[in-house]
Amino acid sequence: MIDLLIEGAAALRFGCTFALALLGVPLVFLGRKWMATSMVIFWLVSILVGWARFVDLWPGAPVGAGLIPFGVAIIALTGFGWWRPTIWSVSGLAVGLAVIAGWLWVPCVGVHLSEPLNDALAGDRAGTVVPLLAYGIGVCVPLFAAAALAAAVPKFGALVQRDRAAWVGAALSLVLAVSISAGWYSEFVSRFRG
Amino acid sequence: MEHSTSGGPAWSRLAGFGVLILAALVVAFAVLQSTGPGDNPTVSTADAAPELEVVLDATAEPLADDANDAGDASDDAGSIAAMADGADENAMTNDEPSPKAMESATSEVTDAVMDEVIAEQDAMDDDAGDDDDDAGDDDAMGQDALAAAPDDTENAFAFAPKLAEAPPLLGEVGTLTNLDGWLQSDITSLEELEGQVYVVQFWTFGCFNCKNTLENLRRVYDIYGDEGPDGNGGIEVVGVHAPEFNWEADPDAIADAALDLRVNWPIALDTEKTNFRDWQGSRRFWPRTYVVDQFGQIRFDRIGEGAYERLEATVAWLLEHGPDEVPAT
Numbered sequence: 001m002i003d004l005l006i007e008g009a010a011a012l013r014f015g016c017t018f019a020l021a022l023l024g025v026p027l028v029f030l031g032r033k034w035m036a037t038s039m040v041i042f043w044l045v046s047i048l049v050g051w052a053r054f055v056d057l058w059p060g061a062p063v064g065a066g067l068i069p070f071g072v073a074i075i076a077l078t079g080f081g082w083w084r085p086t087i088w089s090v091s092g093l094a095v096g097l098a099v100i101a102g103w104l105w106v107p108c109v110g111v112h113l114s115e116p117l118n119d120a121l122a123g124d125r126a127g128t129v130v131p132l133l134a135y136g137i138g139v140c141v142p143l144f145a146a147a148a149l150a151a152a153v154p155k156f157g158a159l160v161q162r163d164r165a166a167w168v169g170a171a172l173s174l175v176l177a178v179s180i181s182a183g184w185y186s187e188f189v190s191r192f193r194g
Numbered sequence: 195m196e197h198s199t200s201g202g203p204a205w206s207r208l209a210g211f212g213v214l215i216l217a218a219l220v221v222a223f224a225v226l227q228s229t230g231p232g233d234n235p236t237v238s239t240a241d242a243a244p245e246l247e248v249v250l251d252a253t254a255e256p257l258a259d260d261a262n263d264a265g266d267a268s269d270d271a272g273s274i275a276a277m278a279d280g281a282d283e284n285a286m287t288n289d290e291p292s293p294k295a296m297e298s299a300t301s302e303v304t305d306a307v308m309d310e311v312i313a314e315q316d317a318m319d320d321d322a323g324d325d326d327d328d329a330g331d332d333d334a335m336g337q338d339a340l341a342a343a344p345d346d347t348e349n350a351f352a353f354a355p356k357l358a359e360a361p362p363l364l365g366e367v368g369t370l371t372n373l374d375g376w377l378q379s380d381i382t383s384l385e386e387l388e389g390q391v392y393v394v395q396f397w398t399f400g401c402f403n404c405k406n407t408l409e410n411l412r413r414v415y416d417i418y419g420d421e422g423p424d425g426n427g428g429i430e431v432v433g434v435h436a437p438e439f440n441w442e443a444d445p446d447a448i449a450d451a452a453l454d455l456r457v458n459w460p461i462a463l464d465t466e467k468t469n470f471r472d473w474q475g476s477r478r479f480w481p482r483t484y485v486v487d488q489f490g491q492i493r494f495d496r497i498g499e500g501a502y503e504r505l506e507a508t509v510a511w512l513l514e515h516g517p518d519e520v521p522a523t
Contacts, residue, residue: 009224014402016438016480053476060476106438106478108403109498117479117497138220145217152210190439 001134007112008138016108017139019189020046023101023176024143026078027094029169032161034087036147038094039140045095047136049102054117054132055125061103064183070100071181078173082166097173104185354510355503361493361511367394367486370434372468377435377449379460384432389488391418391512392430393505396470396482399435399451400442403499404481408455410502411483415459418509429509431459436470438480487512 011017024042031038052058061067073096081093109117116131137144150157159165179188370384381387384394395411397404411431418429437443443465452461464470474482477497485494485508494508 006220006223009220012224016401056476058476060471060474060478063471106480107498108401108480110403110406111499114496114498114500118501121477121495121497138224141217141220141224144213148210148213148217150210151206152214154207186439190441 001131003112004116004131004134005138007110008135009141010138011108011110011113012139012142014108015186015189015192016106018192019185020050020101020105021139021142022189022192023097024094024140026097026169026173026176027090027143028146029160029165029172030078030081030085030093031090031147032085032166033157034090035150035160037087038090039143039147041091041094042098042101042143043136043140044133045098046102046105047132048129049099050105050107050136051120051129051132053103053105055120055128057125058103067183068181070103071177074100074173074177074180078170078177082170085166100180104180354514355507357504357507357511360515361485361487361508364492364495367484367490367492368469368473370462370464370469371472372464372466374463374465375445377445377452377461377463378458379462381430381432381460384486387430387432387486388490390427390430391488391509392432392486393509394432394434394484394486396434396436396464396473396480398437398442398480399448399455400438401480405455406499407481407483407502408457410505412456412458414506414509418506418513419459427513429513433457433459433461434464434469435461436464436467436480485509485512488516 008017012021024039024046027035027038027042049058053060077089077093077096081089107113107117113131113135116128120128146160150160175188176185179185367384376382384392393411393414395404395407397407399405415429415431419431420428435442435448441447445463448461448463451457462469470478479497481498483494483496483505484492485505487493493512494505496505
């Protein structure tokens with residue numbers, strides 16, 4: 001499990017994995033005082049959606065015009081979370097972003113992640129959940145770290161919970177929504193990670 | 195109420211610091227892992243059956259070296275084939291590589307590499323205290339060294355990892371559609387490989403994990419490609435290049451990467467990722483490797499890195515048993 005967790009964190013160097021974590025970044029700015037909760041929701045839901053896909057319980061991501069609803073959903077949920085910040089709206093945004101992240105995720109599979117995924121391919125659905133969640137913790141380490149920093153350092157917490165920070169989060173959400181809808185998300189990710 | 199509000203942030207801060215420390219530890223281990231031996235794309239010893247280690251190490255070690263160092267690690271005839279591979283890299287300066295060009299380059303071992311072969315052989319002879327009459331004869335030694343390589347390849351079945359039983363039937367292989375073309379290939383469709391054992395790998399040259407599998411795929415291709423170990427027909431490898439990013443979609447960039455990565459098998463350009471999606475359905479990964487038997491049945495399906503011995507064992511089993519013994523359905 002520790003190997004999986006570390007492999008997940010190390011895989012953030014690669015665009016295929018970074019694409020998953022990047023969708024959680026708006027929550028740093030829009031999560032407000034529920035940032036930690038939203039990060040946990042993001043981790044759980046995105047990995048569970050990914051797991052459902054990998055065990056053939058969830059369809060593959062659409063392409064072309066089929067991606068437009070993803071962008072619309074992100075904009076709608078972001079608008080709600082930004083305009084009326086409550087634990088429900090922030091959690092809703094976290095769930096929405098996580099579902100899309102897990103749906104679009106195409107992993108580059110290393111030595112440790114390959115084992116549970118191949119087990120899943122062989123029919124072991126349940127046995128794949130925990131290893132994937134461990135891998136997901138590694139992938140979400142920067143998000144957890146941001147939430148922990150906000151809790152540990154009140155000044156940082158206050159900084160990211162300001163209205164101006166919410167604007168940053170909303171703008172980032174908008175960029176992500178447009179890039180996903182237009183089919184440019186991979187290109188957007190590649191600006192950060194090759 | 196006051197007590198609870200003043201205690202809340204303290205707990206929260208403590209928990210925050212705890213998570214931060216854990217996160218820092220994870221990142222430190224991740225950085226260590228990414229700069230440590232985990233990056234070495236050779237056969238994983240953890241993945242190898244103990245009795246196979248000697249054989250696998252003998253061939254894997256030189257492959258991990260730079261071409262200029264190709265002669266450094268050779269102790270046996272098996273590694274000489276890999277040194278010829280190193281020469282292959284030296285010879286691959288042609289801007290328009292093709293499998294045939296690479297093949298001929300492989301056979302034309304450069305003087306520099308031959309010198310290293312000779313020097314290595316000299317050192318071995320000196321160690322043994324054996325005064326070999328041919329020791330000073332570069333050409334004769336070179337011929338001897340090269341002659342040893344096919345013998346080792348011919349014994350590939352004997353040294354190959356063994357399957358306890360026939361590889362499972364995992365479904366019929368698909369076709370490749372909507373391709374953007376082929377690179378370094380004499381074939382233009384999988385149908386042309388009917389009756390032959392072949393490996394299909396979905397990869398992209400920018401994918402770290404895909405690159406980690408190439409050394410082993412090349413090794414299998416070197417041993418079981420062309421006419422095969424017994425001369426009765428070998429395997430083909432088809433790399434289906436499904437780019438993740440636009441910069442990976444340029445055919446020139448792919449050709450350059452193929453040279454750099456010493457990918458000398460046919461590459462199908464799946465630029466739109468049509469086949470990547472069609473073949474894998476909702477379970478899409480980089481890399482994904484299949485072995486297809488003589489009847490178009492998938493007999494091996496691997497997500498990601500690893501299982502290199504099982505891949506080789508599957509190929510060896512299918513080749514060794516031939517179409518008469520391999521069930522058609």
